[in-house]
Amino acid sequence: MAELGFEGKVVIITGAGGGLGREHALEFARRGARVVVNDLGGSVDGTGDGSKSPAEEVVAEIEAIGGEAVANGDSVASKEGGEAIVQTAIDAFGQIDIVVNNAGILRDKSFHNMTEEMMTLVLDVHLRGAMYVTQPAWIRMREQGSGAIVNTSSSSGLLGNFGQANYGAAKMGLVGFTRVLAQEGAKYNIRANAIAPVAKTRMTEELLGAMSEQLDPRLVTPVVVYLAHEDCETTGCVYSAAGGTIAKYFIGLTEGTARGQDITVETVRDDWDAINNEEGYIVPASPADEFAKLMGQWT
Numbered sequence: 207m208a209e210l211g212f213e214g215k216v217v218i219i220t221g222a223g224g225g226l227g228r229e230h231a232l233e234f235a236r237r238g239a240r241v242v243v244n245d246l247g248g249s250v251d252g253t254g255d256g257s258k259s260p261a262e263e264v265v266a267e268i269e270a271i272g273g274e275a276v277a278n279g280d281s282v283a284s285k286e287g288g289e290a291i292v293q294t295a296i297d298a299f300g301q302i303d304i305v306v307n308n309a310g311i312l313r314d315k316s317f318h319n320m321t322e323e324m325m326t327l328v329l330d331v332h333l334r335g336a337m338y339v340t341q342p343a344w345i346r347m348r349e350q351g352s353g354a355i356v357n358t359s360s361s362s363g364l365l366g367n368f369g370q371a372n373y374g375a376a377k378m379g380l381v382g383f384t385r386v387l388a389q390e391g392a393k394y395n396i397r398a399n400a401i402a403p404v405a406k407t408r409m410t411e412e413l414l415g416a417m418s419e420q421l422d423p424r425l426v427t428p429v430v431v432y433l434a435h436e437d438c439e440t441t442g443c444v445y446s447a448a449g450g451t452i453a454k455y456f457i458g459l460t461e462g463t464a465r466g467q468d469i470t471v472e473t474v475r476d477d478w479d480a481i482n483n484e485e486g487y488i489v490p491a492s493p494a495d496e497f498a499k500l501m502g503q504w505t
């Protein structure tokens with residue numbers, strides 16, 4: 207058995223019928239976790255009949271390597287769907303320890319042409335979907351005093367990407383969701399982290415060009431599995447993961463300027479370079495850390 211094992215643990219992975227989610231599901235199963243493989247089927251843009259079969263195929267792969275898994279074909283994009291996914295874990299395995307929110311779709315369009323439907327669908331699957339699945343699991347995790355959440359963000363949100371106003375907003379929304387969960391979960395031994403992956407999957411195969419050979423989705427999975435393991439104490443963080451490279455994203459705050467009662471529009475203009483100077487930045491872990499900095503500058 208692998209050194210970082212998951213014996214006795216139950217994990218839900220959404221959108222695990224292919225791509226990154228399938229790799230995560232296989233690795234958790236290899237390490238002894240019992241896995242709920244969720245996927246509603248459908249195409250990259252979220253259209254199609256919806257079918258349980260991609261999830262069932264991954265369950266068959268897990269069973270072929272001697273693992274335990276169950277398929278679920280509900281959509282993450284509704285409260286009922288989220289509850290049904292968690293209920294599948296409870297019915298099959300009696301508990302839930304880990305949720306990997308991975309399901310996703312794309313509806314790219316430059317913002318001036320983006321329809322309301324494109325905004326709603328993408329926010330519903332990525333952002334609300336993560337909340338719908340996590341909440342019923344979270345309630346159980348609080349009661350049992352342990353749990354781990356791994357959300358799937360993206361550099362399209364952290365850094366911005368042309369044509370992805372809906373997707374970028376949803377993916378950055380997941381960062382805020384992750385950080386709040388980390389704070390609310392701390393008392394209950396529940397951790398929440400996020401990844402920003404790059405991998406060659408059906409979602410990206412036409413976008414990555416020559417780099418795609420290096421970007422096997424399998425190479426993203428180790429950081430997801432580590433973040434979910436009880437030996438990992440980290441919470442509230444975001445990791446870039448691509449082609450076997452892992453790095454930490456963080457939110458920095460510049461030292462800036464402090465004018466107190468004397469601040470005016472013109473002092474902001476005059477201080478602009480100092481405000482934007484990134485030397486000596488801090489990385490606040492919470493609003494309290496930012497407040498401590500402000501208080502220091504006020505006195």
Ligand code: NAI
Nearest residue numbers: 221225226246247281282308309310360403404405407409
């Ligand atoms: P993928 O298209 O292979 O996987 C997404 C899966 O989610 C599909 O199997 C799809 O059927 C499923 N899905 C879609 N809507 C669903 C819903 N409502 N309920 C349940 N399942 C649903 O794409 P990939 O690349 O594996 O994406 C996985 C995650 O990683 C997504 O959240 C994506 O946004 C994110 N991501 C991927 C990157 C990449 O380079 N591949 C880059 C940044 C983020």
